Amino acid sequence: MASDEFDIIRRHFNRPELAFAVPSVSLAIGDDCALLQPSPGCELAVSTDMLVEGVHFLPDCDPFQLGQRTLLVNLSDLAAMGARPLCFTLALSLPGSDAAWLTRFTAGLARVAGEHHCPLVGGDLTASAPPLAGRSGPLCLCVQVHGEVPAGTALRRSGARVGDAICVTGTLGDAAAGLRILRDGAWPTLPTPLRESLQQAFHAPQSRVAAGMALRGLASAAMDLSDGLASDLGHILQASGVGARVDVDALPLSEALCAAVAPQERLALALGGGDDYELCFTVAPQHLSVVQERLAALGTRVCQIGQITPGSTLQWWREGRELALKLRGYNHFHREGESA
Ligand code: ADP
Ligand code: MG
DSSP states (O other): OTTTHHHHIIIIISOTTTSOOOTTEEEOBTBSSOEEOOOTTEEEEEEEEEEEBTTTBOTTOOHHHHHHHHHHHHHHHHHHHTOEEEEEEEEEEESOOOHHHHHHHHHHHHHHHHHTTOOEEEEEEEESSOTTSSSOOOOEEEEEEEEEEETTOOOOSSOOOTTOEEEEESOSSHHHHHHHHHHHOOOTTSOHHHHHHHHHHHHSOOOOHHHHHHTTTTEEEEEEOSSOHHHHHHHHHHHHTOEEEEEGGGSOOOHHHHHHSOHHHHHHHHHHOOOOOOEEEEEOGGGHHHHHHHHHHTTOOEEEEEEEESSSOEEEEETTEEEOOOOOOOOTTOOTTOOO
């Protein structure tokens, strides 16, 4: 990013609100690497998520909202492992160096970083208006989060057992409905507070970090819901070598979603919409009440939606009958119209 690359890093990224000191980071922005010092007896949990303009967010989206969302979707992966956030790095490919945009974007990042005690410790910056090609690329944001979890206690996808309850936190489908409002102006007659709550679910997902940590030692398997329950629960089933039966009437749906969307379409959003960033986990029946107590103490809604079964199929049930649902979560390399 030509001459002012380092100026941008200093002015916008290496600021105390965003790149603050924490005990587990012994060296932060400014050298070739950051140096981390996880707590004794902990494993490092590391994950990367990339957000590309036009794929993961709308081109004209508010930079503060984008800053928040960029870090929140990454923290969600730590939550899904039961890990405590330590710090993150950020690589950006920027079409320009708009100071007002960068100020708002980093303010959104800093809000979430501060809330989760997870500072920025390094990154990279390139211009996506390249000197060697004619047109500018899209804005591209790539975060790597680092967390820690006591060795052997991370929540994996592979531990679900026959008879375990399947649970989800929060409500499903709100973010997908919020994106429909933002992108298509859907449901124009919906009262403003409900519209706003759906849009907010897309902009600022919850990232259930505290809930994930509370599930250590209790949940048998867990993951976060980024592509929609229909697709994501399938990953737990495959990794664990089990099947599942889900009661669609037990799915937690918000008042806003029910007000906006007709019943049949609700299911498509709640199961296939994606972007929920809630946790889906399995738990042995004898641990279910402790899980419910712990999550209630955190103010996190939790709902049992089904049970792990023998076999390998994912069945959707309503009123004692199996439903034939054709659902598929978001998949980047599926072509439109192709069947699952
Ligand atoms: P190098 O050339 O060794 O890859 P850079 O010159 O790209 O390092 O970056 C210098 C320092 O600034 C490094 O510590 C790097 O981690 C940090 N940095 C670069 N871009 C960002 C960014 N977007 N946010 C935070 N830190 C950054
Ligand atoms: Mg270097």
